[in-house]
Amino acid sequence: MDLKFSDREEAFRQEVKAFLDEAWPAEKRGSKTEFTRDNYLDWHRKLHARGWIAPAWPEEYGGTGWTPTQRYIFDKECAAADAFPILPFNISMVGPVIYTFGSDEQKERFLPPTLSGDIWWCQGYSEPGAGSDLASLRTRAVRDGDDYIVNGSKTWTTLAQYADWIFCLVRTDPNAGKKQQGISFLLIDMKSPGITVRPIITLGGDHEVNEVFFENVRVPADNLVGQENQGWTYAKFLLTHERSNIAGVHQSWRALDRLKQIAADKDLYGDAPSLMEDADFVRRIAETEIDLTALEFTELRALAREESGGGMGPESSLLKIRGTEIQQRISHMFLDAAGTYGLPFQRELGHKEAPPSNSQVGPDFAVETAARYFNMRKTTIYGGTNEIQRNIIAKMILGL
Amino acid sequence: MNFDLTDEQEMIRESLSRFLRDRYDFEARGKIIRSEAGWNPEVWGQLAELGLMAVPFAEAHGGLDGGPTDIMVVMEELGRALVVEPYLPTVVLAGSILQAVGGTVAEELIPQIAGGELVMGLAYAEPRSRYDLFHVETTAEKTGDAYALAGHKSVVLAAPLAGRLIVSARTDGGTRDRDGIGLFLVDPQADGVTVKDYRTIDGFAAGDVILDKAPATLIGTQGEGLALLEMAVDRGIIACAAEMTGLAKRMTELTVDYTRQREQFGVPLSKQQVLQHTMADMFMAGEEMKSMAVRATALADADPEERAKAAAMAKVFIGKTGKFVGEAAVQLHGGMGITEEMAIGHYFMHATMLDTLFGNRDYHQRRYEMLTGLRKDAA
Numbered sequence: 155m156d157l158k159f160s161d162r163e164e165a166f167r168q169e170v171k172a173f174l175d176e177a178w179p180a181e182k183r184g185s186k187t188e189f190t191r192d193n194y195l196d197w198h199r200k201l202h203a204r205g206w207i208a209p210a211w212p213e214e215y216g217g218t219g220w221t222p223t224q225r226y227i228f229d230k231e232c233a234a235a236d237a238f239p240i241l242p243f244n245i246s247m248v249g250p251v252i253y254t255f256g257s258d259e260q261k262e263r264f265l266p267p268t269l270s271g272d273i274w275w276c277q278g279y280s281e282p283g284a285g286s287d288l289a290s291l292r293t294r295a296v297r298d299g300d301d302y303i304v305n306g307s308k309t310w311t312t313l314a315q316y317a318d319w320i321f322c323l324v325r326t327d328p329n330a331g332k333k334q335q336g337i338s339f340l341l342i343d344m345k346s347p348g349i350t351v352r353p354i355i356t357l358g359g360d361h362e363v364n365e366v367f368f369e370n371v372r373v374p375a376d377n378l379v380g381q382e383n384q385g386w387t388y389a390k391f392l393l394t395h396e397r398s399n400i401a402g403v404h405q406s407w408r409a410l411d412r413l414k415q416i417a418a419d420k421d422l423y424g425d426a427p428s429l430m431e432d433a434d435f436v437r438r439i440a441e442t443e444i445d446l447t448a449l450e451f452t453e454l455r456a457l458a459r460e461e462s463g464g465g466m467g468p469e470s471s472l473l474k475i476r477g478t479e480i481q482q483r484i485s486h487m488f489l490d491a492a493g494t495y496g497l498p499f500q501r502e503l504g505h506k507e508a509p510p511s512n513s514q515v516g517p518d519f520a521v522e523t524a525a526r527y528f529n530m531r532k533t534t535i536y537g538g539t540n541e542i543q544r545n546i547i548a549k550m551i552l553g554l
Numbered sequence: 555m556n557f558d559l560t561d562e563q564e565m566i567r568e569s570l571s572r573f574l575r576d577r578y579d580f581e582a583r584g585k586i587i588r589s590e591a592g593w594n595p596e597v598w599g600q601l602a603e604l605g606l607m608a609v610p611f612a613e614a615h616g617g618l619d620g621g622p623t624d625i626m627v628v629m630e631e632l633g634r635a636l637v638v639e640p641y642l643p644t645v646v647l648a649g650s651i652l653q654a655v656g657g658t659v660a661e662e663l664i665p666q667i668a669g670g671e672l673v674m675g676l677a678y679a680e681p682r683s684r685y686d687l688f689h690v691e692t693t694a695e696k697t698g699d700a701y702a703l704a705g706h707k708s709v710v711l712a713a714p715l716a717g718r719l720i721v722s723a724r725t726d727g728g729t730r731d732r733d734g735i736g737l738f739l740v741d742p743q744a745d746g747v748t749v750k751d752y753r754t755i756d757g758f759a760a761g762d763v764i765l766d767k768a769p770a771t772l773i774g775t776q777g778e779g780l781a782l783l784e785m786a787v788d789r790g791i792i793a794c795a796a797e798m799t800g801l802a803k804r805m806t807e808l809t810v811d812y813t814r815q816r817e818q819f820g821v822p823l824s825k826q827q828v829l830q831h832t833m834a835d836m837f838m839a840g841e842e843m844k845s846m847a848v849r850a851t852a853l854a855d856a857d858p859e860e861r862a863k864a865a866a867m868a869k870v871f872i873g874k875t876g877k878f879v880g881e882a883a884v885q886l887h888g889g890m891g892i893t894e895e896m897a898i899g900h901y902f903m904h905a906t907m908l909d910t911l912f913g914n915r916d917y918h919q920r921r922y923e924m925l926t927g928l929r930k931d932a933a
């Protein structure tokens with residue numbers, strides 16, 4: 155056992171830092187870069203150009219061949235620089251399914267633009283009637299000559315408004331015995347006639363998720379990944395694959411740093427004691443640091459197991475549960491720090507029903523604290539709710 | 555002990571609840587919070603016709619001679635329907651102060667409030683005051699009989715709707731002295747007053763008030779405004795405890811209904827025992843919240859220290875349990891819980907904001923500890 159980085163790892167850290175100084179310099183940090191399609195892609199492409207967009211992929215498909223420790227260092231440094239976390243859809247989700255189960259033709263056609271960002275993928279799994287019980291999905295794909303005809307709807311589709319393609323689970327055989335059978339994994343061009351996207355506005359006013367409707371959408375049968383009716387196997391593979399930074403540990407450390415800076419900022423408090431002089435607030439920061447350390451070392455142990463070939467199985471549920479709980483807790487501490495100025499709603503919103511507001515008031519950091527706290531409620535819901543994750547631990551690990 | 559409501563109080567509850575069911579459903583409320591004005595004066599007028607604005611005031615002022623219990627009944631119902639019209643700032647906050655001060659100002663303004671003609675706001679917070687009511691940087695300078703106010707008041711509920719504001723400002727002493735604070739009546743339309751208006755994230759009209767030699771009239775005794783302010787804010791807290799009770803009960807009902815309807819894995823969500831336990835906890839939180847609201851209401855007119863203790867305890871309790879109920883309600887709705895399209899998320903947002911309003915859990919926990927002598931130091 156050794157908790158220190160080796161000289162080589164330390165050198166790697168310096169290399170990452172040097173890259174970040176150039177690719178994501180100070181003027182972009184401190185949440186000064188708004189999340190837009192262009193800003194995100196700009197970052198994605200810089201990583202791609204450096205060859206670092208998909209560290210966990212096999213080298214033959216564009217991976218870096220890094221050890222888990224290197225990946226950990228990379229993730230940590232990126233978070234410390236406030237760089238956007240890489241979205242999972244291209245890199246952790248559809249890419250690995252294609253290089254593992256896709257045809258050579260599909261690999262050639264889809265992997266390069268998936269890596270480069272020329273295709274923005276979104277994930278079409280959930281449906282209005284199929285959330286936690288994903289296997290009950292009903293979107294139908296019926297074979298018609300060389301095509302499938304797709305009808306149905308997907309929901310909660312993250313950033314579908316930006317996406318070029320959607321990877322979908324569709325029902326190809328409604329008469330298969332079990333509901334997990336008869337599902338296929340289909341790649342669909344979002345420009346196909348018959349697809350419409352409806353925004354869903356979440357609490358706090360974000361437009362992150364959408365409903366996607368399919369009305370007689372024609373999809374070439376060539377876009378089927380793997381075998382017909384085997385989609386559930388691929389989807390399950392995807393769920394246990396590549397879960398590095400699923401817990402958002404590095405982002406949470408970074409958020410705590412920012413919170414401490416704010417709490418100590420004399421300008422915010424004037425003659426009044428700062429939040430750092432508030433023993434209750436300090437105690438909660440300390441508690442969170444301790445919990446986050448427990449999570450971080452659990453993740454490091456899991457990564458080490460993965461490196462020695464153990465793979466990461468249901469243990470990833472633990473990381474997801476604790477990681478999201480801590481993210482939520484921190485978002486609430488920001489709201490506490492904002493105090494009364496957590497109340498005003500004053501962001502420019504991308505949706506038409508934004509309430510009128512003619513003025514910004516309060517400290518900059520406070521502006522989005524409430525919206526962010528509300529938004530973070532999603533983390534215990536998406537990616538398999540925390541209840542479902544606990545079910546997985548109970549069933550798969552404890553054998554209950 | 556007797557926890558029963560009087561027949562009159564039951565009547566208020568019933569007529570108000572019927573009115574809100576008919577006229578203030580989720581859709582109607584949605585239109586109001588998205589409107590330019592941010593409130594519905596027509597609804598306000600109708601609530602006044604039901605007698606709501608008159609509830610706590612003396613008959614001589616056009617009131618109904620009610621008391622804190624009547625306010626509790628009203629606030630719980632307003633909470634259930636998530637009403638954004640400015641009852642709390644007008645009737646509870648400003649109303650309590652006017653009532654306590656009495657005299658000509660009360661004679662002039664209370665009948666207007668009771669009749670539904672006047673909306674008011676209480677401007678007590680400042681950018682750096684956090685939740686300390688005594689932290690007052692705003693100054694009041696006396697010239698002859700009149701005062702001129704200068705300073706910045708934060709997040710004043712109803713400021714853009716109000717015909718009059720009550721503002722705390724300092725005639726003497728240092729920023730954080732308890733003495734030297736006065737309460738002043740300000741016309742927001744007057745020269746020297748700027749209202750930067752916005753909506754709170756849970757849909758209420760509010761604003762920051764910038765005062766630059768704003769003309770003002772002293773109400774109450776110069777330098778002794780803090781006691782009045784603390785009384786009004788404690789009344790506000792106690793009213794919020796009742797409101798939070800309404801929110802919590804409604805969130806529990808909505809969640810029970812939703813989990814009954816929504817099926818996953820071939821059974822209603824409500825059949826999952828782990829969700830049943832969460833809903834049982836939500837129910838328990840609502841019941842205990844109600845108990846704290848009732849207790850604090852009974853002490854709303856007690857001596858300042860007893861009242862303060864009761865208000866602080868209630869605020870800690872509703873902050874803590876309101877957060878639990880809101881978060882659980884959203885979680886049990888899954889994705890539907892985080893959309894603007896369903897009522898549940900709006901209840902959650904308002905419950906969250908009620909924790910921040912008048913001081914959060916930490917603040918009132920500390921206040922309680924100081925009031926009871928459990929804690930000696932201020933940190």
Ligand SMILES: Cc1cc2nc3c(=O)[nH]c(=O)nc-3n(C[C@H](O)[C@H](O)[C@H](O)COP(=O)(O)OP(=O)(O)OC[C@H]3O[C@@H](n4cnc5c(N)ncnc54)[C@H](O)[C@@H]3O)c2cc1C
Pocket residue numbers: 276277278279280284285286287309310311312313362363532535536537538539540541542545816818819823826828829885886887888889890892
């Ligand atoms: C912000 C956000 C982004 C998302 N992005 C995507 C995306 O890009 N693509 C995509 O396909 N999906 C996406 N999802 C969907 C997400 O995967 C689902 O929301 C999730 O699976 C839960 O489904 P549901 O919302 O239908 O909740 P439900 O399944 O209806 O669950 C409601 C509640 O019941 C509980 N519950 C359900 N079953 C059980 C059980 N057996 N035991 C105990 N408790 C249970 C749940 O834990 C939850 O608390 C996203 C969701 C969100 C909120």
